[in-house]
Amino acid sequence: MSATDSLVPVQEALATKLQAAVADLVEVPPTPPVDRSKAGFASDFQTPLALQLKKQLGGNPRQIASTIVDKLGGDDMIAGLDIGGPGFIGVTLSDAYLQTHLAGMLASDRLGVPVLDDSTVVIDFSAPNVAKRMHIGHIRSTIIGDALRRLGTFLGQTIIADNHIGDWGTQFGRVIWAWKNWRDEEAFAADPIGELERLYVTFVRKEKEDASYTDRAKAELVKLQSGDAENNALWQMMIDTSRVAFESIYERLDIHFDVTHGESFYNDMLQPLVDELLADGTAQISEGAAVIFFKDEHGDDTLPPFLIRKSDGAALYATSDLATVRYRETEWSPTRCIYVTDTRQQNHFRQVFEVARRMGVDTRLDHVWFGMMTLPEGAFSTRDGNAPPLHEFLDEAEKRARDQQVKRLESLGETWPEEELDQLARIIGLGGVKYSDLSNNPQTNITFSFDKMLSLEGNTAVYLQYTSARTHSLSKKAASEGIAPPDGTTLKLALPQERDLMLQMLDFGKATRAAWEQGKPNLLATYLYELASKYHTFYQSCPVKTEADATLQMSRLNLNLLARKVLAQGLDLLGIDAPERM
RNA sequence: GCUCCCGUAGCUCAGUUGGAUAGAGCGACCGCCUCCUAAGCGGUAGGUCGCAGGUUCGAUUCCUGCCGGGAGCACCA
Numbered sequence: 057m058s059a060t061d062s063l064v065p066v067q068e069a070l071a072t073k074l075q076a077a078v079a080d081l082v083e084v085p086p087t088p089p090v091d092r093s094k095a096g097f098a099s100d101f102q103t104p105l106a107l108q109l110k111k112q113l114g115g116n117p118r119q120i121a122s123t124i125v126d127k128l129g130g131d132d133m134i135a136g137l138d139i140g141g142p143g144f145i146g147v148t149l150s151d152a153y154l155q156t157h158l159a160g161m162l163a164s165d166r167l168g169v170p171v172l173d174d175s176t177v178v179i180d181f182s183a184p185n186v187a188k189r190m191h192i193g194h195i196r197s198t199i200i201g202d203a204l205r206r207l208g209t210f211l212g213q214t215i216i217a218d219n220h221i222g223d224w225g226t227q228f229g230r231v232i233w234a235w236k237n238w239r240d241e242e243a244f245a246a247d248p249i250g251e252l253e254r255l256y257v258t259f260v261r262k263e264k265e266d267a268s269y270t271d272r273a274k275a276e277l278v279k280l281q282s283g284d285a286e287n288n289a290l291w292q293m294m295i296d297t298s299r300v301a302f303e304s305i306y307e308r309l310d311i312h313f314d315v316t317h318g319e320s321f322y323n324d325m326l327q328p329l330v331d332e333l334l335a336d337g338t339a340q341i342s343e344g345a346a347v348i349f350f351k352d353e354h355g356d357d358t359l360p361p362f363l364i365r366k367s368d369g370a371a372l373y374a375t376s377d378l379a380t381v382r383y384r385e386t387e388w389s390p391t392r393c394i395y396v397t398d399t400r401q402q403n404h405f406r407q408v409f410e411v412a413r414r415m416g417v418d419t420r421l422d423h424v425w426f427g428m429m430t431l432p433e434g435a436f437s438t439r440d441g442n443a444p445p446l447h448e449f450l451d452e453a454e455k456r457a458r459d460q461q462v463k464r465l466e467s468l469g470e471t472w473p474e475e476e477l478d479q480l481a482r483i484i485g486l487g488g489v490k491y492s493d494l495s496n497n498p499q500t501n502i503t504f505s506f507d508k509m510l511s512l513e514g515n516t517a518v519y520l521q522y523t524s525a526r527t528h529s530l531s532k533k534a535a536s537e538g539i540a541p542p543d544g545t546t547l548k549l550a551l552p553q554e555r556d557l558m559l560q561m562l563d564f565g566k567a568t569r570a571a572w573e574q575g576k577p578n579l580l581a582t583y584l585y586e587l588a589s590k591y592h593t594f595y596q597s598c599p600v601k602t603e604a605d606a607t608l609q610m611s612r613l614n615l616n617l618l619a620r621k622v623l624a625q626g627l628d629l630l631g632i633d634a635p636e637r638m
Numbered sequence: 639g640c641u642c643c644c645g646u647a648g649c650u651c652a653g654u655u656g657g658a659u660a661g662a663g664c665g666a667c668c669g670c671c672u673c674c675u676a677a678g679c680g681g682u683a684g685g686u687c688g689c690a691g692g693u694u695c696g697a698u699u700c701c702u703g704c705c706g707g708g709a710g711c712a713c714c715a
Contacts, residue, residue, distance in 0.1 A: 089655075096659070104657050107695065117695075141658045142695070185715080225715060319715085345713055359711095360641080366713040373715045402642060403710055427644085428709075464677070484677095496651065500644070501708065508650080512677075514663035515651090522677050533674045570654050582652060585662080596670095596679045616674095638677080 063160045063168035065565050066090075066101070069133065070147060074105055077127040081120075082112050090147075092559070099138055099146025100559055106143040117143030154558050155547040161561065162544040162618055167625055169565035171212025178216045178384050179205050181396035182311075185222035186298040186318070187231045187252040190305050191443035192504060193436065196426045199493045199631065201396040202311045203577040204424070206629045211572055216314045216388055220380065221302070223295050223318035225373070227256065229277030232290050233269075234259040236276075249301035252294060281370075295320075305446055309486060310631060322379040326371035329379050330364050338414050339364055348411055362407040374408065381412045385419050392420040394575060399425045399499070424575035426498035432505065444504075453510050454485035460512055461638070480635055484518055485510075487632040491517035494630050495581040515585050517632055520623060523588040524634035526595060527620035534600055534613060542613040550598075550608055557594045557615055560587050564622050568629060577630060584626045591619045 067090040074088040088105040106121035113120055121143045128137060136148035161168045181201020184190045190198075201217070208215045234255035244251040263269040280287040295318070306312065330346050333339040339348045344367030350359040364375045384393060395405055405423040412421060430436065436443040458481035465472060472480075492509045495516075496502075512518045535541065549555045567583035570576075594615065603609040624634050 087655090089657075091654085091657075094658075102658080104696085107657075110695065144658060222715065227715085343712075347712070357640085361712055363712050368713080370713085372713075376715095398709095399643065400709060401715095404715095406642090425643090460677080468675085497653095500651080511664090516663090516677090518677055519663095522675085526675065526678085530674050537674085566654080574654085576654090578652080579654060582654090582662090585652090589662085592678055593680090595674080599674070601674045637675085 061160070061164040061166070061168065062170035063157055063164075063565075065170070066149070066157075066562050067566065070101060070103070073128060073131065073133070074103060074124065074145075077124050078105065078109065081123070082109060092563070093146060097140065097146060099136070099140075099148050100555075101147045101149070102140075102144050103147070104144055106139075106145060110143070121145050149559075151547065151549055154549070154555075154562070155545070157562055158547045158558065158614060158618060159545045161564075162542075162614065162621070166210070167564055167622060169211070169568060172569075174212055174214050175391040176214040176216060176388050177208050178218055178388060178390045178393040179208070179396065180218050180220050180380075180394065181205075182306075182313075183220045183222060183397075184298075184302055185227065187227065187249075187256055187294045188298075189249050189253050190302060190446040191436075192446060192449050193429055193443055195446060195449075195489070196398070196429065196493055196498065196502075197396045198306075198309070198311060199490050200424065200426060200498055200577060201394075202309075203490075203494055203580075203630050204394060204396065204572065204575060205312075206631060207568060207572040207577070207580070210568060210625075210629055216384075216390070217312065218384075219302075219313040219316040219318075221295075221299075221316060221318040223298075224320040224323065224376070226273070226277060228280055228291055228294070229273035229275070230259040230263070230269075231256050231294065232276040232280065232287055233272045235290060248297045252297060305450075308447075308450060309490075317380075317383075319373070319376045322376050322383065323371075325379040325383065326375045327365075329382070330371065330375060333364065333378075333411075333415075338411065343367065348407075350407070350410060359407050359410065360403060362411065374404070377404075377408045378411055378415070381408065381417055381419070381421070382415065385417050390419050392422065394422045394424055396424045396426070396575075399427055401425065422575060424498070427501035429502045429504050432503055436504075449506075450486060450489065452506060453489045454481045456510050457481045457485035457488065457512065457518075460484075480638055483633045483635050484512070484521060484638070487517035487521060487627075488512060490631050491520070491581065494577040495585070497576065497578050517627075520584055520588050520627060520632075521634050522638060523591050524620055524623045524627070525636065525638045527591070527616050527623070528636045530595070530600060530616050531613065531620075537601055539601070539609065539613070542617045543610060544614060544617075546607060546610040546614055548605075548607050548611040550605075553590075553594045553597045554612070554615060557587075557590045557619065560590045561615075561618055561622050564626065568626075571629075580626060580629060584623060584630075587619065587622060587626070591623075594619075 070090045071088050075085045078085045086108060088103050090101050090103050093099045093102045106117045106124060109120050110117045118139055121139045124145060125137045125139060128134060133150060133153045134147055135150035138146040140146055157168070179201055182194065182198040184194050205215050205217045231252060238255055238258065240251060259269065276287060280291055330339065333348065334346055339346045345363055346365035348362040348364060350357060352358050362374055363372060364378065365371055384390060402423065402425055409421045431442065458477060461477060461480055461484070488510060549558065563583065567580050571580040598612055600609055600612045603612065627634050
């Protein structure tokens with residue numbers, strides 16, 4: 057794989073040609089927008105360039121379009137041009153051009169998608185809290201963050217996935233006290249993280265009834281923070297225990313991190329940072345605490361005050377985030393850093409980013425936020441212990457997928473090996489969980505329901521996986537009929553369904569780029585869904601086995617192969633596997 | 639009270655720097671398996687894109703105001 061096997065994206069190529077065509081007409085040619093033509097139009101792509109130039113040139117936009125069309129003639133990329141409506145230029149690509157791209161994509165390990173620069177991008181996601189089980193509330197950050205990691209890597213950037221786990225803070229006073237007084241060794245041996253969470257939840261319940269528990273927790277916390285050996289050993293044990301539990305979930309979901317620097321990693325940097333911000337006037341003492349204010353020229357607050365040191369001298373989450381930004385910049389020199397958290401932290405990150413700029417950090421800082429997940433009866437939280445644990449949720453997903461597959465095989469009268477059924481249940485169940493998250497714009501709230509999140513109907517992972525399985529099935533069947541395997545170069549477009557499929561596949565690079573750049577994996581998911589839909593239409597109307605025209609038959613085998621490759625690559629970027637048969 | 643986010647078909651949601659006729663899935667209805675996997679395909683019905691203004695040749699998209707829902711707002715993370 058190398059950058060040399062990349063293909064110039066269609067829209068880019070067309071935009072360049074259009075720009076050249078209008079170079080004589082205007083001083084500064086605009087970047088022409090080029091979009092796929094909607095169904096019902098004869099052309100493949102359309103541009104409103106002539107309409108946009110009307111302002112500068114005056115006159116009739118259809119006349120301008122006509123001038124542009126004249127200059128574009130005689131090009132081997134373009135087979136036809138037309139002018140429609142008020143002055144839209146429609147472009148139909150030549151079959152030769154499409155053939156070059158089919159062959160180029162098939163020959164390339166990365167489907168001809170050009171790489172971006174290899175600059176470093178840090179992605180901060182998942183970040184569960186120590187001493188608590190991961191539950192369904194952690195799934196969105198984890199899955200979206202991992203998809204972004206895969207997208208960025210595919211596009212050639214150097215990704216550092218950093219799991220900023222919550223391994224410091226007031227909750228440790230509670231769990232340590234509860235551990236010392238209430239622990240159940242047997243339960244801990246059987247389910248370590250479950251027992252730690254039980255201790256935490258029990259403590260919080262007690263604390264609600266009896267305020268004196270707050271002081272007990274505080275006393276343990278002070279001991280921990282002042283270096284008490286026993287408490288520090290307990291704290292370390294809790295981190296280790298938690299990380300083992302997290303790791304088992306990550307492995308199951310095929311999610312990976314490059315570093316896991318928890319909040320405690322930054323402890324030593326916090327007080328010097330606060331002192332520095334106070335010294336250079338960024339922060340000031342207010343009501344005994346160190347605070348940063350955000351004022352506009354009228355002295356009005358543009359953001360709420362940002363507290364970086366409590367009046368008792370303790371640093372905060374905010375302080376730690378600032379130290380983290382600086383650490384990443386000095387250590388890795390990233391060009392971009394992406395934080396994947398829920399919407400509630402929008403203000404927090406605006407504050408962090410603003411202060412970071414004042415600190416001279418010039419890394420591009422992006423907050424990719426997603427909506428809240430709630431239970432039908434309302435919000436959930438670890439404290440209340442009402443959130444379904446993630447591993448149980450995943451179990452249920454796999455079970456449903458397996459049940460459905462078993463039922464289907466029964467109706468088909470087929471028997472598959474148990475081992476394959478297990479693997480399929482895993483691929484479909486976990487794929488469904490990921491896809492239900494990734495296929496939606498992240499920024500909407502979700503009411504959690506097993507039925508909704510684990511549905512296997514409609515726009516779901518199964519549909520895409522089934523499409524992939526169909527491509528395998530088709531080529532296997534063709535081979536068994538003695539038909540020559542795809543040659544990777546032949547393209548003959550006889551029916552509109554073939555052209556639709558090919559044009560869709562041409563757009564793969566654009567979809568991955570948009571998803572990565574905007575931090576919205578759903579843009580890729582939607583693309584893949586459309587691709588799958590077009591493949592099924594192609595499959596329905598373009599037979600291979602019975603096709604008498606050998607060239608057309610070969611062309612269809614090539615389209616089939618490319619569809620599989622694009623689907624497989626796209627699904628992989630979403631962290632989803634595609635089975636060979638199902 | 640201030641700030642941010644959301645509001646698109648009965649339900650759940652897409653809609654890629656403003657582009658021609660706003661799209662899917664589920665649900666409803668009508669078709670397609672002697673044919674490469676029917677977890678599929680084709681078709682019908684369903685919309686003043688929350689409301690009112692503004693900018694533009696053109697607005698679901700940008701701006702302003704309002705209505706409805708959610709979230710955040712100094713010593714939690």
